[in-house]
Amino acid sequence: MAELCQPAAMQAIAAKLDIKVTIGKLPSEEQPGPFLEGGTRFTPARGDLPAYCQVTGSFVTNPATGKTANFLATLPISWNRKYLQLGCGGHCGTFAVSDAASPTITITNQGKPGDSIRKGYASFATDEGHAGFTQGKWAIKGPGEISQDYLDDYLYRSQKVLAMMGKEFTTAFYAKASGTAQKIAYSYFCGCSGGGRDALVAAAYFPEAFDGIVSGSPYANLANLAFLTTGASLATVRSPDAGLPASLVAQINPLVMAKCDAVDGVKDGLIQNPMACDFRPEKDLPRCADNKPGPSCFTQAQIESVSTVLTAATDKEGRVVQPGYSVSELQNSLMLPPANAGTAIPGPIQAIRQPVPPTAWRYSETPSSASSLTAMIQSSRPHRYFRLALVAPGRYRFPGNRTGNGSGQGECSATHGYRRYSEERRKTHQEQSQDDPVGEPERSPSYPIHVRQLLQKSCEDVRRI
Structure with missing residues (x-):
């Protein structure tokens, strides 16, 4: 694998894919990285963590305009024949929560650093078409004008295209490594917060791409x-x-x-x-x-x-x-x-x-x-943006036909981490609010209920844990 995990070898694999892929180092705005020289890095086995190869680069999301998004792939030496697509976080532009080797923030989309590598998952993630977590200028094309290409990538397109590219890349890589043709046994999508929104988008609009989808605490209504x-x-x-x-x-x-x-x-x-x-x-x-x-x-x-x-x-x-x-x-x-x-x-x-x-x-x-x-x-002015912002709860259709309804052979599970709020406590709060100068806050435990109603449009199994 060490010999295969080189820029030239990876670009040779990428050149044969149906979607145009360029291997290379992530832009400096993609903090905290990983910044791989040439776009590849081989990490030898250490302790209970097996050897793995990481690859970064870009892939074309819109052939008509040439729009691209960046990706990060983590490929363990011992593959379990399963594909794992990791959702992003917040408004993306980063791999902080989707670096399987060392996520800066460990949340429910992948567990602890190295867990998916130990279990043999080939994982892919994207920055959703823009670089930089804390700025939003990427969405503006000019004064009073929205960049539709960038918004489409962020809201749905980059994840949809990545599902196709990532799986093709995975089988091509392991076929090259083993010398025999390879197939993926199961494909999964897992994300939390902004990645939870990504998961709902997948469940609502391209569920056939995955055998299982997990949406954790989804940031569901932008x-x-x-x-x-x-x-x-x-x-x-x-x-x-x-x-x-x-x-x-x-x-x-x-x-x-x-x-x-x-x-x-x-x-x-x-x-x-x-x-x-x-x-x-x-x-x-x-x-x-x-x-x-x-x-x-x-x-x-x-x-x-x-x-x-x-x-x-x-x-x-x-x-x-x-x-x-x-x-x-x-x-x-x-x-x-x-x-x-x-x-x-x-x-x-x-x-x-x-x-x-x-x-x-x-x-x-x-x-x-x-x-x-x-x-x-x-x-x-922002009408198009707000229509697309409703895609997560399944309330607006993407351009083109919806390819599935989320009720096929796969399973979709959405979670939100609050215990049930009792009606007695709610009544107590309502009584106490009579003297509240600001007004009774509609606080977050109602949010899981609010989200649940939206999720049921795209994810049949909604769990409260």
């Missing part, structure tokens, strides 16, 4: 989440005392844990059921005397900013379009954007907003109450 995250960022800049410096954000989670860590019966630094945590910023955050900002207290405006993160985004009729975040996420400063109007909006939030041309957003006059922030989008 359009609606844009309203929630943008509202949170606007809340923190609506007045000089509404911003939350990182030092103040860091003080929130200890307060949440002190109140709720033991609610599940075990004090272990984990909140098993966030909805059982009755943490309310209006009551539980220390208030500043005379409402003047301080290093260890919160102004009324800052408290409202925190509440905004926990509160659902609603449409003009008051219907929930995106449930708020969980109290267990408040330790993440990315959930509480900039400290003042001079601070740039965090990259992940920019990545959500930027695919919609800035001129398409309209904000109401900044209100004194964070719960009254209003944003509207002119549907004529």
